[in-house]
Amino acid sequence: MNHNPQSSEGRHDDDVALSDFLASLMDYTPTIPDELVEHYLAKSGFQCPDVRLTRLVAVATQKFVAEVAGNALQHCKARQATIPKDKRDKQQKDKRLVLTMEDLSKALREYGVNVKHQEYFADSPSAGMDPVTRDE
Amino acid sequence: MNPMQKSINTKANSKPPRRTRNKKKRDPGVDVQVAETPSDFSFTIAKTAVAQICQSVGYKRSEYNALESLTNVATKYLQSIARSAATYANDSNRTDTNLFDLINGIQDLCSIQGFSGGSVMHKSSLLSSGALKEIVDFVNTSNEVPFAKPIQHKNVSGNPNPEAAIDSGILTSASQEPKVQGFHIPRWLPDFPDKFLYKNCGKVLVKERKCGEKLWEHSLDVCSGNVEGNRDILQINEIDGKEEKDAKMELTKKRSIVKFKIGEKEEKQIKMGVNMLNGVFKGRKRVSWTNNIIDDSMSQVNKDAKSCLKRKTEDGFYEDFN
Numbered sequence: 358m359n360h361n362p363q364s365s366e367g368r369h370d371d372d373v374a375l376s377d378f379l380a381s382l383m384d385y386t387p388t389i390p391d392e393l394v395e396h397y398l399a400k401s402g403f404q405c406p407d408v409r410l411t412r413l414v415a416v417a418t419q420k421f422v423a424e425v426a427g428n429a430l431q432h433c434k435a436r437q438a439t440i441p442k443d444k445r446d447k448q449q450k451d452k453r454l455v456l457t458m459e460d461l462s463k464a465l466r467e468y469g470v471n472v473k474h475q476e477y478f479a480d481s482p483s484a485g486m487d488p489v490t491r492d493e
Numbered sequence: 494m495n496p497m498q499k500s501i502n503t504k505a506n507s508k509p510p511r512r513t514r515n516k517k518k519r520d521p522g523v524d525v526q527v528a529e530t531p532s533d534f535s536f537t538i539a540k541t542a543v544a545q546i547c548q549s550v551g552y553k554r555s556e557y558n559a560l561e562s563l564t565n566v567a568t569k570y571l572q573s574i575a576r577s578a579a580t581y582a583n584d585s586n587r588t589d590t591n592l593f594d595l596i597n598g599i600q601d602l603c604s605i606q607g608f609s610g611g612s613v614m615h616k617s618s619l620l621s622s623g624a625l626k627e628i629v630d631f632v633n634t635s636n637e638v639p640f641a642k643p644i645q646h647k648n649v650s651g652n653p654n655p656e657a658a659i660d661s662g663i664l665t666s667a668s669q670e671p672k673v674q675g676f677h678i679p680r681w682l683p684d685f686p687d688k689f690l691y692k693n694c695g696k697v698l699v700k701e702r703k704c705g706e707k708l709w710e711h712s713l714d715v716c717s718g719n720v721e722g723n724r725d726i727l728q729i730n731e732i733d734g735k736e737e738k739d740a741k742m743e744l745t746k747k748r749s750i751v752k753f754k755i756g757e758k759e760e761k762q763i764k765m766g767v768n769m770l771n772g773v774f775k776g777r778k779r780v781s782w783t784n785n786i787i788d789d790s791m792s793q794v795n796k797d798a799k800s801c802l803k804r805k806t807e808d809g810f811y812e813d814f815n
Binding site: 371372374375378379381382385386388389390392393394396397398400401402403404405406410413414415416417418419420421422423425426427430453454455456457458460461465467468469470472474 | 535539542543545549552554555556558559562563566567568571573575576578579588590591592595599602606618621625627628629631632638640644681
């Protein structure tokens with residue numbers, strides 16, 4: 358805690374700014390719906406009747422997801438930039454931005470989440486084997 | 494064979510393929526629409542929200558697995574913020590979480606990437622937290638994207654289909670009634686179950702017992718819930734079991750003196766090796782042991798202790814005390 362008399366003014370400003378922000382949350386509708394947030398909050402023992410706090414949690418989560426997605430998007434764009442031009446024209450049609458597991462795991466690694474995904478799933482034990490041996 | 498029957502048979506035979514065709518048509522639609530469990534339902538909503546956020550960032554499409562795992566991470570993130578905040582509240586002996594707990598929780602989760610003022614996290618003022626400022630900036634700069642569809646509030650809590658709501662009618666009816674909770678009851682305790690669940694429980698049990706005794710709770714019914722009456726019953730029960738038959742449940746005017754006897758046998762003096770008239774037992778208070786086995790074992794223990802003492806005195810440890 359800061360007990361300096363000089364900083365009391367600054368803190369007062371913070372106080373006002375924060376209460377303004379919380380008041381503005383009443384009008385702001387986060388992408389994550391309140392009901393969903395309340396469900397998860399109740400699930401983890403969070404009890405508070407104040408809608409503004411629920412919204413704050415929603416906004417914090419939304420910010421996190423947006424950051425991760427933005428990071429993954431940068432990875433995606435960087436990957437596409439490395440492809441030489443002549444090939445890029447070929448891919449121009451499906452140059453649509455797609456959220457892939459590869460980009461997502463790279464982006465999440467920066468946030469301390471280790472996502473390991475399988476390269477592929479084999480449909481049957483014989484999948485991927487040499488066709489000659491499969492016949493036998 | 495009757496020609497009519499034949500035609501029926503052919504009809505019957507021709508039916509099965511049609512059915513299968515219908516099934517094939519319906520199946521994919523059913524798979525997409527219905528969420529089987531409550532957690533499934535909330536997860537689907539979360540997935541939609543996350544997909545919307547991704548779209549707002551600039552993505553056009555997404556791999557199915559990628560979206561699913563991002564949703565998983567997002568819900569875990571939300572829950573860990575909530576859990577962290579709730580822990581902070583509980584640590585300071587509160588059940589309700591307030592803004593400060595929440596800011597602490599947000600700071601905890603933001604500390605992985607770091608934020609301005611993160612080095613003095615628990616020393617500086619919470620209201621000027623850098624993590625919170627980042628959120629404020631985010632709200633101010635980002636576009637507002639409301640959720641795609643309105644959600645019915647009841648469904649979120651668990652029952653997406655009406656049949657399940659009927660099954661759990663007890664719970665919903667209990668929650669719909671105005672609460673008559675006393676102030677002394679903590680709010681986090683669940684509501685009392687409906688009256689019909691426990692009121693008639695006693696009727697199922699056998700009322701009359703072998704010797705004409707009544708169950709204690711039935712004798713309470715007679716007294717019409719009078720507290721003083723209850724007290725009387727308690728006293729009567731303690732003094733004499735036969736008085737229970739008295740319908741009025743009043744105290745008998747003349748009460749016999751209550752005597753307590755511990756053990757049926759005659760009091761025995763224990764041969765404990767210690768002279769009972771000296772020292773500890775000088776006041777002539779005697780302890781009776783009805784159980785001989787204990788008696789034997791005690792004397793055995795006593796002997797052991799005695800021999801132990803002897804040995805020690807022989808070694809010279811305790812000579813000074815003697």
